[in-house]
Amino acid sequence: MAIVARDILNSKYQPNSSGPKAPVNFSSSIIIADSALLTGNHTINISSESVVHPRAKLDSSNGRITIGRRCIIHERTSIGAASLDPIPSESRDGVFINDYVTVEVGSIIESGGTMIGEGCLIGVGCKVGKGAKLGKSIIQPREIIPDFTVIYSNGTRRSDKRGVTDLKNKAQARQIEVLRRLIPSNPSKFQ
Numbered sequence: 001m002a003i004v005a006r007d008i009l010n011s012k013y014q015p016n017s018s019g020p021k022a023p024v025n026f027s028s029s030i031i032i033a034d035s036a037l038l039t040g041n042h043t044i045n046i047s048s049e050s051v052v053h054p055r056a057k058l059d060s061s062n063g064r065i066t067i068g069r070r071c072i073i074h075e076r077t078s079i080g081a082a083s084l085d086p087i088p089s090e091s092r093d094g095v096f097i098n099d100y101v102t103v104e105v106g107s108i109i110e111s112g113g114t115m116i117g118e119g120c121l122i123g124v125g126c127k128v129g130k131g132a133k134l135g136k137s138i139i140q141p142r143e144i145i146p147d148f149t150v151i152y153s154n155g156t157r158r159s160d161k162r163g164v165t166d167l168k169n170k171a172q173a174r175q176i177e178v179l180r181r182l183i184p185s186n187p188s189k190f191q
Contacts, residue, residue, distance in 0.1 A: 019039035019040060019041075019059070019061055020039065020040070020041060021038070021039065021190070022038045022039055022040040022041070022042070022043070022044045022058070022059075022060045022190075023041075023042075023043045023044070024038060024043065024044045024045075024046070024190050024191055025043055025044070025045045025046075026045075026046050026187045026190070026191070027046060027047050027048035027049070027050070028048075028187075029048045029049050030046050030047075030048065030049070030050050030051070030052070030185070030187055031050070031051045031052070031176070031179055031180050031183050031185040032046070032051075032052040032185055032186070032187050032190065033052060033053055033054035033055075033056070033183050033184065033185065034054075034184060034185075034186050034189060035054040035055055036052045036053070036054060036055070036056045036057075036058070036190075037055070037056070037057045037058070038057075038058045038060075038190050039057075039058075039059050039060070039061065040058075040059050040060030040061040040062075040065075040080065041060065041061060042060035042061070042062075042063055042064040042065070042094060043060065043064050043065075044058050044060050044064075044065045044067075045064070045065070045066045045067065046067045047066075047067060047068050047069045047071075047099070048069050048070075049069060049070045049173070049176055050067055050068070050069065050070060050071040050072070050073070050176075051071070051072045051073065051176055051179045051180075051183065052067075052073045053072075053073060053074050053075040053077075053179075053183065054075050054183070055075045055076050056073045056074065056075055056076070056077045056078075056079070057077070057078045057079070057081075058073075058079045058080055059078070059079070059080040059081060059082075059111075060080055060094060060111075061080070061082070061111075062080060062082055062083075062094055062111035062112065063080065063093050063094025063095070063111045063112065063113075064093060064094045064095075065079055065080050065094050065095045065097075065111075066094075066095070066096045066097065067079075067097045067101075068097055068098045068099035068100070068101065068118070069099040069100070070099060070100050070169075070172055070173060070176060071097055071099065071100065071101045071102070071103070072101075072102045072103070072172065072175065072176065072179070073103050074102075074103060074104050074105045074107075075105055076105055076106045077103050077104075077105065077106065077107045077108070077109075078107075078108045078109070079095055079097075079103065079109045080094050080095050080109070080110075080111040081108050081109065081110050081111065082110070082111065083110045083111070083112055083129065083130040093112075093113045094111040094112070094113075094114070095109055095110075095111055095114045095115075095116075096114070096115045096116070097109075097116045098115075098116060098117050098118040098119075098120075098135070099118050099119075100118055100119045100168075100169055100172055101116050101117075101118070101119065101120050101121075101122070102120075102121050102122065102172070103116075103122045104121070104122060104123050104124045104125075104126075105124050105125070106124060106125045107122045107123070107124070107125060107126045107127070107128070108126075108127045108128070109122065109127075109128045110127070110128065110129050110130040110132075111130060112130030112131050113130065113131045114128060114129075114130055114131060114132050114133075115132075115133045115134070115135065116128070116134050116135070117133075117134055117135020118135070119165065119168070119169075120134050120135065122134075
C-alpha cells in the first residue's frame with residue numbers, strides 16, 4: 001500500500017523507522033538532530049543541555065529511556081537495543097543514563113535495567129549488555145571502591161588522584177555549546 005500525504009501527516013508515521021513514534025519528554029535546552037531516530041512505545045526522557053547527534057537511534061520498545069543532564073550521544077549509537085540473550089531480564093526498566101555521560105560513535109546500550117553512572121564514558125564501538133550497571137561504586141555487593149578508581153578487565157585497579165572531574169565537566173559543557181551551534185536542532189519534530 002502506498003504512503004499518501006495524509007499518512008505522512010499522521011503523528012505515528014516516521015520515515016526510515018522500524019516502529020511507532022515514541023512518546024517523548026524533552027527539556028527545552030536539548031540539542032537533537034533531525035536525523036536522529038526515536039522509536040518505541042515507552043517514554044524517552046532527555047534532560048537539559050544534552051546532545052543527540054545525527055543517526056543516533058533511541059528505541060524504547062523494550063523499556064523507558066532516561067538520559068540525564070549534559071550527556072552527549074554520538075552518531076550511529078543504539079540506545080535501548082533488544083538483547084540477543086534469550087534469558088528474560090529481571091528488570092522491566094529500559095536504560096537509565098545519568099548526568100555528564102558520553103556515549104561515543106557506534107556504541108550499543110541494551111535495554112533491560114541497564115544503568116550508566118554519572119560521568120561515564122562509553123567508548124567507540126562498545127556494547128553494554130542488558131542489566132549492566134556502570135558507575136563509581138557498583139562492582140560487587142558490599143564492596144567499597146574509592147572515587148576515581150579505574151578497574152581494568154583483569155581486576156587491576158588504579159586510583160586517579162589528578163582532580164580532573166571538574167575540568168572534565170567544564171570541558172563537556174564547552175563541547176555542548178559548540179555542538180549547539182553546529183547541529184541543527186528541532187525537538188518539536190519528535191513530540
